[in-house]
Amino acid sequence: MIAQHELQRLINDKIARLPLNAQPHELYEPVRYFMSLGGKRMRPMLVLMGCELFGGSIEDAIDSAIGVELFHNFTLLHDDIMDNSPLRRAHPTVHEKWNVNVAILSGDAMFVRACEMMMNARKDVVQQVMAVFLANALKVCEGQQFDMNYEQQANINLQSYIRMIELKTAVLLGASLEIGALLGGAKESDAKLLYEFGRNIGIAFQLQDDILDVYGDEQKFGKQKGRDIVANKKTFLMIKALEMANSYTQEELRNWMQATRFVEKEKVKAVTAIYDFLGVRALAQKEMMNYFEKGMQALEQIQTVAHRKKDLVELAESLMVREN
């Protein structure tokens, strides 16, 4: 197996040399800019690791890996417009640095290039690879729409919330692994199991995100605590708290959510106290572990040389105990 930092170097190298036309400058410069902002490159890593799991060669999978990363960044670029976000990875977003039209169109071009890279897959699996890619690309769009819908709604149930994070984030992690597996020569049933591993770990990862926002170590986590609380984000913790609270506590929560003038630290402290009182952290952790275990079970069922699974197990564990 190739070391993860080696795979990452390979991915970043390939991204840096991604062929793009020179003109029009306004179309391609934002693509170069956005792709250079970095990130963990988790999805292309998963494509390559999925391929290696079945003894496939990295060369066969690298273009699809870049394709998935291009697609992921295209969704971030368009999400940034929709969420009106000024920053992405501590840099100005494309619609801030250029304008909304440039952001829409360069995102579209990025998606076209993503498809082109995916189409470089081997002829014998290209239709399977594209079917997985496109079906999950559509799910990511659905997830983003649900996310926007839920922002406008006062009450969301947990099932809808989990379905949303599954669509918006988890399925693309699963798809990355499944695509890698197909390129590595896996049987379809094994590729599907690897998808299930990624999808479940992905949901666990998002739930962990919700928990870390409130209970993470600020020092280690490198982020201010309670950003979700300040922004009234309907996380697992908030939805569960609203569901469990008696009418008095529920009113207290709603008051904090409706408050337009407040000291941020006080709001975070008060809402956290309610979470603690109701014990929603433990429930979120239980739910998270539940998905984590489901993911691990799927991985175990896959018929391949056992020691090859080690890297994926380690990656999954590191996602659960992480610092950013």
Added chain:
Amino acid sequence: MIAQHELQRLINDKIARLPLNAQPHELYEPVRYFMSLGGKRMRPMLVLMGCELFGGSIEDAIDSAIGVELFHNFTLLHDDIMDNSPLRRAHPTVHEKWNVNVAILSGDAMFVRACEMMMNARKDVVQQVMAVFLANALKVCEGQQFDMNYEQQANINLQSYIRMIELKTAVLLGASLEIGALLGGAKESDAKLLYEFGRNIGIAFQLQDDILDVYGDEQKFGKQKGRDIVANKKTFLMIKALEMANSYTQEELRNWMQATRFVEKEKVKAVTAIYDFLGVRALAQKEMMNYFEKGMQALEQIQTVAHRKKDLVELAESLMVREN
């Protein structure tokens, strides 16, 4: 050969029954709405006619035909946002009827569905079909960016203008025919010739558009004359006029373009008079015929049963002498 209105019926029928998920409503309803607004369905027609030209079966080409139409409508949907257009085919645009975020995201979903339909092509040609589709999809994005750039620039030369209309419109007409040809079993060289036919006819078509805006029969054309003049659109006529005008006439043109308060009819009349004086209409017609002839020459070179070309010749001619 199947009659054109039969093909159109087939296309509209297939579009009406296009499988789309039910939820989220806000993602898929705009897709259904936009696709139902109609239009000439020229691109899917060209896919089917390209296929028939080589004796291929319509069933083999229909999904790709719908894929191209979905892609085309996706670009219109996003262009409407960028151009801030309130109406499309006399109906509210998606960003007007819903909002910009819905328009961005439902457009993205439409593009994914377009790719899925394209991937239904026969296994032996799917990679060629997708390569043509994606390469030209990227060109369409480039064309839209050039178009937006040129709106901000005082001086555009004719070569840049023609390159822009080629990218924004003509290449997708060419690609539709080429994709159809590939699906119909054409040799690659013949498929490329058919692309050249479509690309050249497409440029001629756009030049004809520029001419008809000023010189079209209002009654027959069903549109008010001189919309391009009122909007200061840099058409072939305007660019050529600015290029040919002496300093006095040039100033007159620039004054009309910079005027913020004017009677529309007077502006149209004055600018048309300058066009007439300079004789730019005849030059535009010459240029148009030049591209038309080039297109016809490419068609002639194609090695296929001659009588099958008849429908394409008729279509090309009807595009040149049209009423809408």
